[in-house]
Amino acid sequence: MADYRNIIYEIKDNIGWVTLNRPEKLNAINDDMLFELDNMFELAEQDLDVKVLVIKGAGKAFSVGQDLSGAGTDEILPPSPRRKLPSKTSLEAARRRNRRWEYIFNLCKPTIAQVHGHCLGAGLYLALACDLTIASDDAVFGDPSLRMGILPEFPLLAWLVGVKRTSAMLLCGKQFTAREAEESGMINMAVPKGKLQAEVTNMAKGISLLHSDALAVAKDSINAAMEARGVGPAWQFTNDVSLLMQQRTRRPGEFNFENARDKLGLNAAIEARDKPFPELD
Amino acid sequence: MPTGFGWTFKTQYQKSQWEDMEYRGREYGLLIYEKLEPHIVRITFNRPERRNALNDQLYNEFLAALHQANDDPQARVLIVRGSGPCFGSGHDLSSPPGEESPPIHPSLNPTLVDYYGIERRRCGKQEDILHYPKAIIAQVHGYCIGASEMIASMCDVIIATEEATFGVKGFSRMTLGVTNWPCFWPAESNKFWGGQLSSVIGGKQAVEAGFITKVVKAEELEAEALKWARAMAQLPAEVIAMYKEWLHGMMDIVGLGAAHRSHYADHLSLQYVRFRPDEVNLYKEKKDSGLKGFLKKREGSASTATKAKS
Numbered sequence: 001m002a003d004y005r006n007i008i009y010e011i012k013d014n015i016g017w018v019t020l021n022r023p024e025k026l027n028a029i030n031d032d033m034l035f036e037l038d039n040m041f042e043l044a045e046q047d048l049d050v051k052v053l054v055i056k057g058a059g060k061a062f063s064v065g066q067d068l069s070g071a072g073t074d075e076i077l078p079p080s081p082r083r084k085l086p087s088k089t090s091l092e093a094a095r096r097r098n099r100r101w102e103y104i105f106n107l108c109k110p111t112i113a114q115v116h117g118h119c120l121g122a123g124l125y126l127a128l129a130c131d132l133t134i135a136s137d138d139a140v141f142g143d144p145s146l147r148m149g150i151l152p153e154f155p156l157l158a159w160l161v162g163v164k165r166t167s168a169m170l171l172c173g174k175q176f177t178a179r180e181a182e183e184s185g186m187i188n189m190a191v192p193k194g195k196l197q198a199e200v201t202n203m204a205k206g207i208s209l210l211h212s213d214a215l216a217v218a219k220d221s222i223n224a225a226m227e228a229r230g231v232g233p234a235w236q237f238t239n240d241v242s243l244l245m246q247q248r249t250r251r252p253g254e255f256n257f258e259n260a261r262d263k264l265g266l267n268a269a270i271e272a273r274d275k276p277f278p279e280l281d
Numbered sequence: 282m283p284t285g286f287g288w289t290f291k292t293q294y295q296k297s298q299w300e301d302m303e304y305r306g307r308e309y310g311l312l313i314y315e316k317l318e319p320h321i322v323r324i325t326f327n328r329p330e331r332r333n334a335l336n337d338q339l340y341n342e343f344l345a346a347l348h349q350a351n352d353d354p355q356a357r358v359l360i361v362r363g364s365g366p367c368f369g370s371g372h373d374l375s376s377p378p379g380e381e382s383p384p385i386h387p388s389l390n391p392t393l394v395d396y397y398g399i400e401r402r403r404c405g406k407q408e409d410i411l412h413y414p415k416a417i418i419a420q421v422h423g424y425c426i427g428a429s430e431m432i433a434s435m436c437d438v439i440i441a442t443e444e445a446t447f448g449v450k451g452f453s454r455m456t457l458g459v460t461n462w463p464c465f466w467p468a469e470s471n472k473f474w475g476g477q478l479s480s481v482i483g484g485k486q487a488v489e490a491g492f493i494t495k496v497v498k499a500e501e502l503e504a505e506a507l508k509w510a511r512a513m514a515q516l517p518a519e520v521i522a523m524y525k526e527w528l529h530g531m532m533d534i535v536g537l538g539a540a541h542r543s544h545y546a547d548h549l550s551l552q553y554v555r556f557r558p559d560e561v562n563l564y565k566e567k568k569d570s571g572l573k574g575f576l577k578k579r580e581g582s583a584s585t586a587t588k589a590k591s
Contacts, residue, residue, distance in 0.1 A: 146516055146520055147515075147516070155531050158528065158531055158532075162491035163528060163532065164439065164491055164492065164494050165491055165494070167494070168438065168494050168495075171416065171438075171513055171516070171521065171524055171525075172512045173512055174512075183489070184491065229535060230531070230534035230535045230536070234531045234534050237527070237531060237534065241523060241526065241527040251519070254517050276515045278511055280508065280509060
C-alpha cells in the first residue's frame with residue numbers, strides 16, 4: 001500500500017477507510033493531500049477487495065476546505081491573480097479541479113462521507129461528491145469562496161438542494177447545521193455524535209455484502225439520471241465562469257484576501273474576511 | 282457602468298424590459314423607492330387598499346425602480362416588499378381591457394402570433410427580474426399570490442412570515458402553478474407539490490419545500506430581511522452578478538429557458554379555453570356581476586378548494 005502522509009488508508013472487511021489526516025490544520029486540503037487522494041481513489045477503484053469507501057476526517061473536523069496558506073496549493077486553489085497566467089492555463093487548471101470532483105462522484109464504487117465538525121469549501125465538495133453523506137449533529141456545512149472572489153466550483157449543490165438554499169449558502173454565506181442539511185436533502189442523515197461511527201460502519205457493512213458489479217451498475221444508473229438532468233454540462237459551464245471570476249479586475253477598496261494574508265497572517269486574514277458578514281441562522 | 286472607453290456597458294448581455302422603463306423625471310405614485318444604506322435599496326409596493334394588486338402603472342413603476350437601482354453604482358442589494366396587509370395579490374383583475382397586467386381581454390381578439398408576443402412580453406418582465414444583475418430579497422408577509430408570487434419567486438432570497446400564503450388562485454380552473462414550477466425546486470419536492478396544482482401553501486410549508494429561504498415571526502421580518510441584505514451587500518457587485526449568471530446558467534442547462542417558453546404558451550392556450558356553463562369565467566362574471574361577484578363565485582370553485590396549511 002502506498003505510503004501516504006496526509007491521509008490514512010486502511011482496508012478492513014471489504015471496506016476502504018480513508019481518513020483525512022491533517023488534524024492540526026483541521027484537515028485543510030493542500031496539493032499533497034489532493035494528490036494522495038487521487039492516488040488512493042485510483043488504487044481503490046481497481047481493488048477487488050474494496051467494495052465501498054468511507055471518507056472521514058481526523059481530529060476536530062471533517063475538513064475546513066482548501067488550504068488557504070498559499071504554500072503548496074497551486075492545484076487545489078484557482079491560480080493567484082498575481083501570476084497573470086494565460087487563460088488556457090487557468091482553464092486547464094479549473095478543468096482539472098472540477099474533473100476531480102466529477103471523478104469521485106462517478107467512481108465505480110459506492111462512497112460514504114462520514115462528517116463531523118466543520119465541512120467547508122472543498123471539504124464540502126468532497127463530502128457531497130460521495131454517494132452518501134452521514135453527519136454528526138455538530139457538523140456545519142458552508143462555502144465562503146465568494147468572499148474571496150472565488151467561484152464555488154461545485155454545481156451539484158444546486159441539484160441537491162434547489163436554488164434558494166444554494167443562494168442562501170453561497171451568496172449569503174449561511175452555514176447549514178447538520179439538521180438543516182438533512183432536511184434540505186444535502187445529506188442523507190444527521191445522527192448524534194456518539195453514534196456517527198457506528199451508523200456509518202453499519203451502512204458500509206450492508207453495502208459491502210452486495211456484489212461489486214451490482215453496486216457499480218446501480219451507481220452508474222443513478223448517476224446517469226443526474227447526468228440526464230444536466231449535471232455534466234454544469235461542471236463545464238462552471239469552469240468557464242470560474243475562469244471569468246479569476247480574470248476580473250478587483251475594484252479599489254475591495255477586500256483582497258492574498259494581500260491581507262501577506263500582511264496579517266492566515267488566521268487574521270480569515271478573520272478579516274468574515275468579520276463584516278452578519279451571521280445568518 | 283462606465284467602462285472608461287467612452288461607452289456605457291450594461292451588465293446584462295441582452296436588453297431587459299426594465300431598461301426600457303425610464304426612472305429619470307418619474308414620480309413614483311404606487312411604490313416607494315428608498316435608499317436604506319449605501320449598498321441597499323428598498324422598493325415597497327404601495328397600493329395597500331388594493332392589496333398591492335399589479336396594474337400597469339404599478340408594474341411599470343416597479344420596472345423603473347429596478348432600472349434606477351441598476352444605474353446606482355453603489356447599490357448591490359434590493360429588498361422588495363408590500364405595504365399594508367400583504368406582499369401582493371397578483372394581477373389587478375379590475376384593470377381595463379387595454380392593460381397588460383391581467384389576462385388579455387377576449388374582446389381584443391388578437392392573432393395567435395400577437396397573443397404569443399404579448400404573453401412573451403408579460404412573462405419576460407418576470408424573467409428579467411430573475412436575470413437582474415444585483416441581488417434581490419423578497420420580504421413577504423400576508424398573501425403572495427399569482428403575479429406577486431411570481432415576482433417573489435424570481436428573487437434570489439425570500440424571507441417570509443409564518444402567516445405568509447403562497448399560491449396561484451387563477452381564475453376558475455385556469456390556474457398556472459407558479460409555486461409548482463419545477464425548475465426552481467429540488468427534485469424530491471416538485472413531485473410532491475406539483476401534484477397539488479392550484480393549492481396555496483403557508484410560509485412553513487414553503488420553506489420546507491425549498492421554495493423560500495427562511496420563515497420568521499412577523500415582528501422579526503424587517504430586521505431579518507435587512508440582515509440578509511447586509512450579508513450580500515458585503516460582496517462586490519460584480520461577484521454577485523457573476524454568481525447569478527453562473528447559477529441561472531446552470532438552471533438553463535436544466536431547462537429553465539424551455540420552462541419559461543412553455544409558460545408563455547400555457548398562458549396563451551388558456552386564452553382559448555371554452556368554458557362549460559358550470560365553470561366560472563372571469564370576463565363573463567365581471568360583466569354579469571362585477572369583480573366582487575367573480576371573486577365570490579371563484580371562492581367556491583374547485584381551484585381554491587385547498588386552503589393554506591401554515
